[in-house]
Amino acid sequence: MLGGRGSLWHLVCGASLLACGADEEPDPRARCYPEVHFADPRLEIQVRARVRAFEGPLTVDLLERWSSPPEWSLISHHELYALQALEGIQCLPLTHFSCIDCELDDLSPLRAAPLTSFRCTNCSLGDADLSPLASSSTLEEIIITASELRDVDDLLGGRAAMPSLTHVDLSHNQIREIHGTPSLPALRELRITNNLLEAAPPVAGMPALTRLYLDDNPLSDLTPLAGHGNLSELSIIRGAVTSVAALADLATLTWLDLRENQVEDIGPLPTGIYYLWLSNNQIRRGVEKVSAMPNLRALSLSHNHVPTLAGVEAPLLEQLGLEDNAITSVAGLRIPQIRWLTLDRNPLPTLAGLDAPAIEQLSAVECQLSSLEGLAGLPALEELDVAGNKISGLGGLAGLAGRDLLFVDLSRNPLGGLTGMPATKINTLAVEDGGLTSLEGIEGMTLRSLRAAGNAISDLSPLVEVELFGEDGIIDLSGSPLSDISPLASIAKDDLNYVFAGAAITDLSQLLTLKAGSVDLRANGIVDASVLASGNLEIDTLILADNAIASLPPIWKPIGVSTLDLSGNALTELTNEFNLPDTLDLSRNQLTDLSGLAGKSAGSLDLSDNAITSLAGLAGLGFGSWRRSLNLANNSLATLDGIEDLVFYGDNTYLQLSGNQLTDASALGALVGEFREIDLGENALVTLPAMPGVRVERLVLSGNPLSAAGAVEAGAIECIGCAFSSAAGIADALAATVVLDLSKNPLSALDDLAGAPALQRLVLEEIATADLAPLAPLLARDGFELDASGNGIVDVAPFASIAGSADLSNNAIVDLSPLLEGSSGVFILVGNPLDIDLSLRALIVGCLAADRELAWGAEDRTRSCWKPDDSGS
Incomplete structure (x- = not known):
């Protein structure tokens, strides 16, 4: 920052600037005349660049040009970089000093400088003498982080006297102790995180301090904090605190964070606290002392050893975390304004006695609840999670009748049944792994989604009596021994999503009467898929993956689904007539013969991970939906003969041919179409033919031993790990290429790349040459991007x-x-x-x-x- 012209920054104590008094040290600014000399060439370079004077002597008048540059021109938000000495800096009109990666052992040139801010990040200060800062009357901010500081008595101890200092951050240093009481009357915020402090700093000399952060120190002694009259925020996370007694009389403290310490007894603590975080301590006693904090809004006691909440009263508490303690009863806990309460993993047999009329979210996961007693007195409850308990009866839910709830999770309880479920409205009801053998009791409820996987339910008829609301609800009964889903036919809601994965539904004729957004029947042991020939299904997405279907019937008319997933079955051929849905997944089968697909029209067809050796059976197969895709990856194709007989409409097609055994791609020369992507990666292609009928946005050739490629209109070409030794081998393919990646090729000659007329991004990572001079015409293009990392380049010319x-x-x-x-x-x-x-x-x-x-x-x-x-x- 620039001092005003004509200011006294270089005229202090008379024109000679020799001394301000017989007993005082000479003002370092006296050395600024008649010329300014910098001991560190690095500092001189940065000053000359800033004042635009790389030649000739430097004078104080010339240095008046110095001004802070725009934020974007700073080096990682610092004005100065990698300095080794400061002599000469006193001649600059500085009010802000900020340096990064500096190695400084002498700060004396800053003595008497009118600095308001001193920042040093990742500086090697070690045991540097900080006294030039200690008596500054102008400093308002000191930030010295990750700088190996050990002795900071000049800044925070008995040698510190800075009347204007308001903010100090000494985080990530090696400070072990601070001696003496400073005179820092204006200091408001102090950070000394990630150091080696065992005792709190001497805040008695910091009467205005309101925020103190001491995280990640082995700190146990809090006595220096006792009696402070202004502190409002205190954080000592991951320390070694065992007692909080020294904090008892901090009357202004409102925010206290002591997570991950060794505190055993909560009190006494200041009564004015609003937010108190004490998780991951050793607390066994004193919890009742929070009752003396009438303003408490949030309290975290999770991961402690709290045995009881008896006597706890917190009239304004809204958030309470008590998970992983030793609580056996909530009786007597009076928290009338609580909205969020977590009791997970406590040995809690009942919720009876909980007085929380405003609670909205209650979680008591993996406690030892045997009933749901106590919920009736929670009129504002919206979300209840009691998964993983010992609840066998639902009588305690009676108090929720008529409510409108967002979420109720009763999973992993030995429910056995749902008898006793009240007639209430729940967005999502979860009863997974609950030992259910029946859905009886669910009748009369109003649900959007039911998650009941992992049970032994075989009868779905009670679902008919449930009122289903909202859009795209989910009914998940995966893992149940279901075989009969016919009751669902009477549910008049065609956007429901049914999940019956791992059930026992083998008769697919039941689908003929079902309307749904999706039906997931993966891993049901299905063998017979003849229902697909009926053409009367009213299901948007049908998933039949990972079954045992070995053959498909002739399908002469539309199936009635838009997406059909038959992946992971035992299909070996598709020889019958097949009227394709818009999206068909036949991956992970054993298909070799695809003749049933010839002449058909598809949108997205996935044939990856099969045993296909020829495309002959696909003659006339066309792709004509809004997003077309043919995936033949990871098959056994050696050639692409027959690909010219496929029909690709529009300009949004994805053609996946990676991971085959292709050695001959000559058939691509006759391919016609506009493609979003063609992927030929991880094959054995040595040459790529010209493809005059193809226009493709992205062509992937990586992992092939390619050394020659013919002309193709491709917006982006990726050939990572190919075998090009000269750019001449791919030059013919670059007429329309905007992005080219030839990383990890043995390229030693790049001349032919310069002639690519449209090229705007070139990636040449780990190639065989560091000589990129032939790329000069490309580099001169406006906006051109080059990635040439990992090439041993020495010369940047x-x-x-x-x-x-x-x-x-x-x-x-x-x-x-x-x-x-x-x-x-x-x-x-x-x-x-x-x-x-x-x-x-x-x-x-x-x-x-x-x-x-x-x-x-x-x-x-x-x-x-x-x-x-x-x-x-």
Whole structure:
């Protein structure tokens, strides 16, 4: 930040600036005359770049040009980078100092500087003398993180006297202790997380402190906090606190987070707390002391050893977490405003005595409940989860009759039956793995979805008496020994989704009277699929996957479903007439003969993972829906003879041929159509013929030993791990290509890529050359993107004229100085062994340039300067 021209920043204590008094240290700014000299060339480079003066002497008047640049030109939000010494910085009109990756052992040049902010991130400060900051009358903010700090007495201890300081963050350092009482009358927020503190800091000298964060310290001694008169937020997560007694008289404390400590007794605590987090401690006693907190809104005591809630009264409490404790009774717990209560995994036999008239969500999963007694007194209840208990009767639900509930989960209880279910409305009722043998008792209910998988239900007739509401509800009875689903015929709701996976439904004629959005009958042991020939089904999606269907009947008319899944069956041939649904999944069968599909029309057809060796049986098969797809991946095709007889309409077709045994793709030369994608990956193709009749958005050729490709109109070509040694082998295919990925090819000659007229993105990761000079015409294209990571590139000169972006990560680049002149765009240089002294000027000039973006450093410590997008973000 710039001090005002004519200000006294360089005229303190007289024109000579020699000393402010006989006993005081000379003002470091006295060394700014007649010329400014910087001890660190890195600092000088950054200053010269900022004041636009790379030649000639530097004077105080010249340094008046210094000003803070736009946020986007900062290096990872810091103004200065990788400094090793500060001498000379006192001559800058700084009010904000921010440095990243700096190694500083002497801060004395900052003594008497009119700084309002000091920030240092990932700096090697170690035992650096911080006294130049200790008596600053102007500092308002100090942030020194991940900088190996050990001694901070100058900042927070007895040597600190900073009247304007309001914010301090010393997180991720090595601070063990702080000595003495500071004079920090204006400090409001202090963060010392991820350090080695065993005792809280001396807050007595910080009377205005309101927020204190000490997470991730082995901290056990809280006595320095006692008696503070202004603290409102305190966080000591993952510490070693065993006693909270020192906090008892913090009258202004409203937010306390002591998760993951070793506290055994809650109290006494301040009575004004609103939010109290004590999960993952060793609490066994003192819970009743929260009754002395009349304003308490949220309390977490999960993962402790709390045995009882007797005597607890919290009139304004809205959220209470008590899971994983030793609570055996909720009797006497008076929480009239509670909305969310979690009691999971407590040895709790009953909910009787719970006084919570405002509760909306109650969870008591895996307790030892034997009944649902106690729910009648919860008139606002909307969600109830009591899964995994010992409940065998539903009499306790009577108090919910007439209610409108969102969710009730009674799963994993030994229910046996549903007798006693009240006539109520529930969006989702879950009774999974409940030992049910019948749905009797569900009659009269109003449901949107029923989750009852894992039971022994065989009779669905009680469902007929249930009023089903809403759209796209789910009835899930998977794993039941169901064989008869005929009662569902009388349910007049055609958007229901039935899930009967793993049941015993083998007679598919029952589907003829069923209307549904979907029916899932996977793994039912079905053998006979002759019902498909009837053509009278009124089911949008029918799933018959993973059954034992070995043959299909002649299907002369539309089946009546739009999506049919026959994957994972035992089909070996489709020789009969087959009227295809819009979407048909025949994957994971043993199909070899597809002649029944010849001449038909399909939308999406999945034939992957079969034993298909020829396309001859598909002659005349056409694809004409809005999203067409033919998937022949992972078969045994050696050639594509016959593919020219397929008919592809429109321009939205996906053709999947990957994972076959293709050695000959010459038939593609006669293929006609417009495709969204053609995938020929992971085959054995050496050459790809010209495809004059094809237009494809994305052509995938990866994993083939390709070394030659003919002309094709392809918007994007991916040939990762192919065998091209020269770009000449693929040049004919690039007339329309916008995106090309030739990573992991043994490419050593790139000249022919420069002639690709439409190419705008080129990926050349891990190829066989580091010489990318032939790409110069491409790099000069406006907006061109190059990814050339992992190639051993040393020289960046060929990229100096780039007008788009270059990802040069993980190469061997040391010197960025060739990028100083003429370059623009985006450079990603992460993972290169950059010499900062050789590259710093290019980095700084690049970050200051309005048309350049840079990223460098290690993968886990990336540094960058990024320009905002058009929205200004």
